[in-house]
Amino acid sequence: MRDGTATKNKINRVAMELFAEQGVTETTTKDIASGAGIAEGTIYRHYKSKDELVKKLFLSLYEEQGNYLRDIAASEKDPKQKIADMIARFCQLFAEDKALFTFLLLTQHGQLKEVPDDMVTPVVVLRDMIAQGQGIGIIKQGDPDLMAAMVLGVVVQPAVFHVYGRLTQDYKSFTQDLTEAAWGVLGLT
Amino acid sequence: MRDGTATKNKINRVAMELFAEQGVTETTTKDIASGAGIAEGTIYRHYKSKDELVKKLFLSLYEEQGNYLRDIAASEKDPKQKIADMIARFCQLFAEDKALFTFLLLTQHGQLKEVPDDMVTPVVVLRDMIAQGQGIGIIKQGDPDLMAAMVLGVVVQPAVFHVYGRLTQDYKSFTQDLTEAAWGVLGLT
Amino acid sequence: MRDGTATKNKINRVAMELFAEQGVTETTTKDIASGAGIAEGTIYRHYKSKDELVKKLFLSLYEEQGNYLRDIAASEKDPKQKIADMIARFCQLFAEDKALFTFLLLTQHGQLKEVPDDMVTPVVVLRDMIAQGQGIGIIKQGDPDLMAAMVLGVVVQPAVFHVYGRLTQDYKSFTQDLTEAAWGVLGLT
Amino acid sequence: MRDGTATKNKINRVAMELFAEQGVTETTTKDIASGAGIAEGTIYRHYKSKDELVKKLFLSLYEEQGNYLRDIAASEKDPKQKIADMIARFCQLFAEDKALFTFLLLTQHGQLKEVPDDMVTPVVVLRDMIAQGQGIGIIKQGDPDLMAAMVLGVVVQPAVFHVYGRLTQDYKSFTQDLTEAAWGVLGLT
DNA sequence: TATGAATGAGCCTTCATTCAT
DNA sequence: GATGAATGAAGGCTCATTCAT
Numbered sequence: 001m002r003d004g005t006a007t008k009n010k011i012n013r014v015a016m017e018l019f020a021e022q023g024v025t026e027t028t029t030k031d032i033a034s035g036a037g038i039a040e041g042t043i044y045r046h047y048k049s050k051d052e053l054v055k056k057l058f059l060s061l062y063e064e065q066g067n068y069l070r071d072i073a074a075s076e077k078d079p080k081q082k083i084a085d086m087i088a089r090f091c092q093l094f095a096e097d098k099a100l101f102t103f104l105l106l107t108q109h110g111q112l113k114e115v116p117d118d119m120v121t122p123v124v125v126l127r128d129m130i131a132q133g134q135g136i137g138i139i140k141q142g143d144p145d146l147m148a149a150m151v152l153g154v155v156v157q158p159a160v161f162h163v164y165g166r167l168t169q170d171y172k173s174f175t176q177d178l179t180e181a182a183w184g185v186l187g188l189t
Numbered sequence: 190m191r192d193g194t195a196t197k198n199k200i201n202r203v204a205m206e207l208f209a210e211q212g213v214t215e216t217t218t219k220d221i222a223s224g225a226g227i228a229e230g231t232i233y234r235h236y237k238s239k240d241e242l243v244k245k246l247f248l249s250l251y252e253e254q255g256n257y258l259r260d261i262a263a264s265e266k267d268p269k270q271k272i273a274d275m276i277a278r279f280c281q282l283f284a285e286d287k288a289l290f291t292f293l294l295l296t297q298h299g300q301l302k303e304v305p306d307d308m309v310t311p312v313v314v315l316r317d318m319i320a321q322g323q324g325i326g327i328i329k330q331g332d333p334d335l336m337a338a339m340v341l342g343v344v345v346q347p348a349v350f351h352v353y354g355r356l357t358q359d360y361k362s363f364t365q366d367l368t369e370a371a372w373g374v375l376g377l378t
Numbered sequence: 379m380r381d382g383t384a385t386k387n388k389i390n391r392v393a394m395e396l397f398a399e400q401g402v403t404e405t406t407t408k409d410i411a412s413g414a415g416i417a418e419g420t421i422y423r424h425y426k427s428k429d430e431l432v433k434k435l436f437l438s439l440y441e442e443q444g445n446y447l448r449d450i451a452a453s454e455k456d457p458k459q460k461i462a463d464m465i466a467r468f469c470q471l472f473a474e475d476k477a478l479f480t481f482l483l484l485t486q487h488g489q490l491k492e493v494p495d496d497m498v499t500p501v502v503v504l505r506d507m508i509a510q511g512q513g514i515g516i517i518k519q520g521d522p523d524l525m526a527a528m529v530l531g532v533v534v535q536p537a538v539f540h541v542y543g544r545l546t547q548d549y550k551s552f553t554q555d556l557t558e559a560a561w562g563v564l565g566l567t
Numbered sequence: 568m569r570d571g572t573a574t575k576n577k578i579n580r581v582a583m584e585l586f587a588e589q590g591v592t593e594t595t596t597k598d599i600a601s602g603a604g605i606a607e608g609t610i611y612r613h614y615k616s617k618d619e620l621v622k623k624l625f626l627s628l629y630e631e632q633g634n635y636l637r638d639i640a641a642s643e644k645d646p647k648q649k650i651a652d653m654i655a656r657f658c659q660l661f662a663e664d665k666a667l668f669t670f671l672l673l674t675q676h677g678q679l680k681e682v683p684d685d686m687v688t689p690v691v692v693l694r695d696m697i698a699q700g701q702g703i704g705i706i707k708q709g710d711p712d713l714m715a716a717m718v719l720g721v722v723v724q725p726a727v728f729h730v731y732g733r734l735t736q737d738y739k740s741f742t743q744d745l746t747e748a749a750w751g752v753l754g755l756t
Numbered sequence: 757t758a759t760g761a762a763t764g765a766g767c768c769t770t771c772a773t774t775c776a777t
Numbered sequence: 778g779a780t781g782a783a784t785g786a787a788g789g790c791t792c793a794t795t796c797a798t
Binding site: 193196229230231 | 757758759760761
């Protein structure tokens with residue numbers, strides 16, 4: 001194969017799934033290689049180290065999520081609807097790719113400090129949107145960083161429980177309840 | 190010392206702190222031993238393996254939290270106040286011992302499956318309390334497991350952000366906001 | 379065994395011999411371990427890395443040679459006799475421990491730059507002795523560093539040939555010839 | 568390019584320089600390839616293996632030096648002058664191409680055993696010349712192999728020191744001193 | 757109970773070599 | 778002849794665990 005892109009994509013996908021399943025440290029380069037159907041050394045043609053693989057994977061996926069939310073935040077809709085859209089999108093994403101979410105979740109401890117200051121992250125987008133809503137008097141007052149954290153918690157914690165098997169229904173069926181809860185937190189009536 | 194209890198306590202405390210700081214896999218038995226001022230082999234007089242240390246540490250601390258919440262839930266107060274008390278207690282705990290919370294947080298991914306069915310956990314206590322509140326018509330209807338997850342998220346996610354340095358104020362100052370948000374989620378007016 | 383000194387000595391000796399025989403890079407930590415009859419990991423209880431092992435081994439042996447020569451240089455004899463004594467000592471050393479010499483020889487490229495400025499090395503002792511002999515008019519004039527190099531060459535190069543099998547007689551039988559040649563270089567009649 | 572000669576020459580030159588600088592084992596085929604501005608695989612169009620590259624490089628360069636000396640030895644001059652000419656030539660060579668000398672020096676340990684018996688090497692030429700001089704009573708008696716080694720040492724060791732930075736003057740300025748020292752070793756008055 | 761030297765399986769990584777293009 | 782992605786054996790090193798003292 002002249003072009004190594006397919007190989008790199010395979011590495012990325014397999015690595016993410018294994019990291020999600022067993023944790024980063026617990027996943028060996030051998031695991032990744034055999035999962036991707038390649039030799040162990042091949043990983044190192046695409047990444048300088050396992051560490052770089054983890055870092056780049058996290059950062060690119062994390063930013064991707066930020067971009068999705070930013071697009072929603074940029075729409076013409078009112079804050080209440082934007083929150084609903086974001087949550088709907090999150091539920092769908094999670095239902096479609098639980099591994100992605102799990103990877104992001106358990107890699108953050110250790111990687112979050114690597115996030116460049118100017119990166120568009122889900123948290124920043126949410127916080128800005130809340131601040132905006134407060135500006136026009138629709139969202140109740142309070143530290144927007146704290147409120148963003150709380151809204152995120154409302155959405156993420158059930159997902160965590162889902163990952164751990166404590167909640168088993170299709171995640172999309174939670175969309176309505178999660179949305180209402182988020183509204184409750186923000187004082188959106 | 191004839192009695193090894195002091196040694197064991199030192200191991201427990203140091204281990205928890207190191208686990209919280211660097212992660213479980215990243216913490217070596219050597220780290221723990223030198224942190225506790227003992228020889229490496231001594232750990233194995235108190236625990237069969239590092240794995241057992243992690244497991245027992247997690248379960249005992251996790252259960253301890255459950256017991257605290259259970260005591261609050263058993264009081265005579267009404268659900269709304271109980272929620273407030275629980276959150277106040279969580280905020281205080283977190284402010285006093287961030288390492289404990291961090292340890293519990295990032296160890297759950299591997300240990301939650303080890304929790305015996307009959308153990309009193311924070312989640313179970315919260316869920317039962319919500320169900321009870323729904324029974325007497327004070328808390329709004331909905332899957333109590335999901336609602337417990339959401340309330341937990343409201344409280345835990347800001348703590349996570351605090352651990353990651355994204356929120357820096359004294360955690361106890363959030364108590365009021367967190368309580369109101371939890372009420373909002375549960376439809377407690 | 380309570381005391382790891384014997385193990386460390388074994389490592390040192392075996393490492394030196396293998397390094398001399400096959401080169402440093404070509405000698406694996408596994409080679410050393412199995413040669414010393416220990417586990418691979420044991421090496422790392424005594425040295426932080428293979429690199430440190432090489433460095434410390436070289437430096438300590440190199441300095442030891444310097445000390446021997448320094449003792450000879452400190453004697454009451456005249457320069458001509460001192461040269462003879464040094465060469466006699468070198469011949470004996472080489473005859474007794476070819477591996478030591480070979481190790482020193484082929485490790486210098488790479489380690490010589492690690493020698494601290496204040497270390498007593500064979501070269502420095504020789505150079506100072508030559509300078510002294512020049513001072514009292516017994517040794518002919520010229521850059522003492524260059525002359526030290528030449529005298530060293532006279533003694534060392536035959537040893538190198540011996541190592542490579544190009545000279546096969548007992549090295550001590552060369553003592554007289556080497557001494558006269560060294561005198562010739564220094565103009566000692 | 569139809570003809571790969573230019574590529575091969577580039578490989579040879581770059582390899583020699585890198586080998587001299589960092590050692591053979593420490594130099595990777597990747598280093599050589601990127602230094603020569605070619606792809607890694609291309610080396611294998613010209614050499615069966617890295618090992619073969621080292622071997623052929625060493626032997627051809629080593630023999631080349633032997634040929635130079637042989638030409639000098641074949642002249643009409645007297646032994647004393649021949650020695651002077653050889654040393655002058657060595658000094659010039661070293662001054663012009665330190666890498667070549669260094670490569671030859673530190674590769675000998677592994678390659679000398681590969682030298683065919685009938686090859687004209689610097690050592691053999693020197694030895695024969697000494698024997699001849701002894702035959703006509705100009706050079707003092709003694710094992711010619713040993714004497715060749717000593718003369719070589721006089722010339723080579725200062726060069727080694729130069730490589731290691733212990734001697735820093737222009738090497739050609741040593742010519743006269745080296746020559747006199749060699750004469751001293753051989754008893755040429 | 758406590759020690760700490762020793763173990764050895766296994767991890768991450770390097771690198772000479774191959775081969776389809 | 779040249780390329781460069783892929784290979785896989787092997788190397789240095791770590792670390793949970795054991796055991797004689």
